[in-house]
Amino acid sequence: MTPAVQLVTDYENDGVVLVRAFLSAEEVAAVRAELERYIRDDLSAQPPDARTFEKDEKTVRNLWRLEKYNEWFRQLGERADIRALVAPLLHGEPVLVGVETFNKPARIGSGVPYHQDNAYFCQTPPDMLTVWIAIDPVTEANGPVFFVKGSHHAGMQPTKPSGVRGNSIGMASPPAVPLRDQFCGLLAPGDATIHQCETIHHSAPNTTDFARLGLLLVYRGSHTQTDPALKAAYSTAVAMTPPA
Numbered sequence: 087m088t089p090a091v092q093l094v095t096d097y098e099n100d101g102v103v104l105v106r107a108f109l110s111a112e113e114v115a116a117v118r119a120e121l122e123r124y125i126r127d128d129l130s131a132q133p134p135d136a137r138t139f140e141k142d143e144k145t146v147r148n149l150w151r152l153e154k155y156n157e158w159f160r161q162l163g164e165r166a167d168i169r170a171l172v173a174p175l176l177h178g179e180p181v182l183v184g185v186e187t188f189n190k191p192a193r194i195g196s197g198v199p200y201h202q203d204n205a206y207f208c209q210t211p212p213d214m215l216t217v218w219i220a221i222d223p224v225t226e227a228n229g230p231v232f233f234v235k236g237s238h239h240a241g242m243q244p245t246k247p248s249g250v251r252g253n254s255i256g257m258a259s260p261p262a263v264p265l266r267d268q269f270c271g272l273l274a275p276g277d278a279t280i281h282q283c284e285t286i287h288h289s290a291p292n293t294t295d296f297a298r299l300g301l302l303l304v305y306r307g308s309h310t311q312t313d314p315a316l317k318a319a320y321s322t323a324v325a326m327t328p329p330a
C-alpha cells in the first residue's frame with residue numbers, strides 16, 4: 087500500500103492516525119509567532135466567542151474561530167496540500183469549519199473530559215475530522231490527548247453537559263477501555279494526529295512547567311448536514327458554559 091492509501095485505511099479502521107512532520111520547523115515557528123502576535127495585539131478587541139480563558143481569567147485556554155478572525159490562519163486552513171490530504175478521509179470536498187487552539191498552559195492548563203467531537207459539530211453523516219498539530223512537544227506528563235481507537239464505529243454515545251468552560255458537552259459515562267489500552271498522542275512539534283469526529287478522546291490537566299500548545303484545523307465534507315437532535319443537546323450544554 088502507498089503511504090496515502092495506508093493513511094486512509096488506518097483512519098477508517100482506528101478513527102485516529104498519526105502524521106509525523108505534518109508541518110516543518112519553520113512552519114511551526116511561524117504558527118507560534120502569529121499566535122503570540124494575535125493574542126498580544128488583536129484578541130482583546132475580538133468578541134467573547136474568540137477565546138476561553140483558564141480559571142485565572144487571563145491565560146488563554148482556547149482560541150476559537152481563527153478562520154474568521156485571523157486571515158493568516160484562514161489561509162493556513164485552506165492550504166491546497168492539507169485539503170488534498172483530508173479529502174479522502176472526508177469522503178468528499180473539504181470545507182474548513184474551524185481553526186482553533188488548545189493551549190494547555192504550564193501548571194494551570196485544564197483537562198478535557200471524555201467526548202466525541204460530533205456532540206459539538208452535530209453533523210450527519212459524520213464525515214468531519216480534526217487535524218491536531220503539536221506546536222510544543224506533547225509528552226506523557228503535560229496532558230497529551232488519549233484516543234479510544236475504533237470507538238467511532240459505535241457512533242454517538244449518550245452525552246451530558248460537562249460544566250467545563252471550552253468543552254461544554256461530554257459523555258454521559260466514560261468508556262470502559264482503560265487508559266493503558268488507549269492511544270496516546272505523543273508528538274514532537276510539527277507532528278499531527280487526525281481524528282474522526284466520533285472517536286472518543288480526552289486529556290488530563292497540565293501540572294508541568296511546560297506548555298502543550300496544539301493548533302487544530304477542523305474540516306467537514308461539503309455533503310454533511312446538521313442533525314437536529316445532536317444540535318438540541320449541544321445548544322443546551324453550551325448555553326450553560328459558553329462559548330464552546
Ligand SMILES: O=C(O)CCC(=O)C(=O)O
Pocket residue numbers: 188190198203216218229230231287288289300302
Ligand atoms: O487538546 C486537547 O487536550 C483536547 C483536544 C480535543 O478535544 C480535540 O481535538 O477535539
